[in-house]
Amino acid sequence: MKDPFFTQTLLDWYAEYGRDLPWRRTRDPYAIWLSEIILQQTRIAQGQAYWERFMARFPNVETLAAASEDEVLRLWQGLGYYSRGRNLLAAARQIVARGGFPDTLAEIRALKGVGDYTAAAIGSIAFGLPAAVLDGNVYRVLARFYGIATPVGSTAAKKAFTELAQALLPPDRPGDFNQALMDFGALQCTPQNPQCLTCPLAARCEALRSGRTALLPVRKPAGTVQTRRFHYVYIRCRGFVAFRRRGPGDIWQGLWEPYLEEGEEVRGFPGMKCLRSGVRHQLTHRILIADFYLLECEEKPLLTEDYIWIPEAGLDNYAKPRLVEVLLESL
Ligand code: SF4
Structure with a gap:
């Protein structure tokens, strides 16, 4: 010792x-x-x-x-x-x-x-x-x-x-x-x-x-925090919703989310309604700013093949990131 x-x-x-x-x-x-x-x-x-x-x-x-x-x-x-x-x-x-x-x-x-x-x-x-x-x-x-x-x-x-x-x-x-x-x-x-x-x-x-309790420990200057802009569209079609499982190499691997566009602009779909905009979500090294939209339709729009249609009543069976839970709460 x-x-x-x-x-x-x-x-x-x-x-x-x-x-x-x-x-x-x-x-x-x-x-x-x-x-x-x-x-x-x-x-x-x-x-x-x-x-x-x-x-x-x-x-x-x-x-x-x-x-x-x-x-x-x-x-x-x-x-x-x-x-x-x-x-x-x-x-x-x-x-x-x-x-x-x-x-x-x-x-x-x-x-x-x-x-x-x-x-x-x-x-x-x-x-x-x-x-x-x-x-x-x-x-x-x-x-x-x-x-x-x-x-x-x-x-x-x-x-x-x-x-x-x-x-x-x-x-x-x-x-x-x-x-x-x-x-x-x-x-x-x-x-x-x-x-x-x-x-x-x-x-x-x-x-x-030596009167340095507030000065110790010495920290390295913090790095910059990255901001990402997410636009989620919750697409509901005859009791089904479009969700996909997030892949490797990014945040939330393996969790489920609705249709997502990332970037400053959203293309979206005709007839979608904005539910909330500018929702801030803090992660350790990044801040997400998200907009939530709702699209109700009779015909399923064509989406990339990573999205599947799951029964809306069974959504609880899919693990989702907190931000998606916030979206669901605002429906
Ligand atoms: S060990 Fe921490 S709490 Fe104790 S006297 Fe030093 S600075 Fe204060």
Whole structure:
């Protein structure tokens, strides 16, 4: 342990203030893996309900592996980043095919949808492997406490922070320490207004000593956000609607949507009515601005062959992105 004061103080803090979460009451690697995948880009408050729903429907990896992609995506609906849902299913099938959950870092890392962070989290929490996690909370706490000004997001930062976190990791309690560090960043050493007055690390915190809590961690300048313009036409024809499944290489792979034109102008169809225009939808690296139209017709218009006609009454059976749900709500 490189810094017994830091490590022990955090573990003590965690014992008293750590969050009581259902996946922390188990060593079942399946339950822990599921929580880590759900929480990759989702807040705990929202993710917990999804975790409970998944555990109720798929109590073990075998039941999940046997599910259809549509069913998994339907249960995933609302969480966004649907590639995570697809990877979840693919990884469940990998686990079943190899005869059980892997217990080495390299094999956990080889599961679909598992990167360095998730592999370290699962490995340390479920199997006690000595692997430090690195997320936004960990960067912030370490940058402040040790006064490190290397811009987060750079390769140099990743290397330096990984080495530091790894050195601080207590070999007998790696999982607790990783979770302690993340909780501490989420609850005590928060991005804005860290609770320095009540902080057990305050006596030796470099950011507090030098008045730099608001300046650390240093961030790389953000990239530009791309804007895309979507025009959805909900085409209803004798109880059927035209939908297609989105393909690979773009957002929302595998989800279903009505007729779409993308670009500044919409060609559309004669007789279509505008339902809403300028609906903003924020994704991580892009903003979508969408217009919704309704076309009611007796004759099915000719569409490209990726669109199929599905019964409007059965639309619930198709997993759809949130933006399409908003369209359906405005009908
Ligand atoms: S003293 Fe403040 S900045 Fe330093 S670790 Fe504690 S909460 Fe974070």
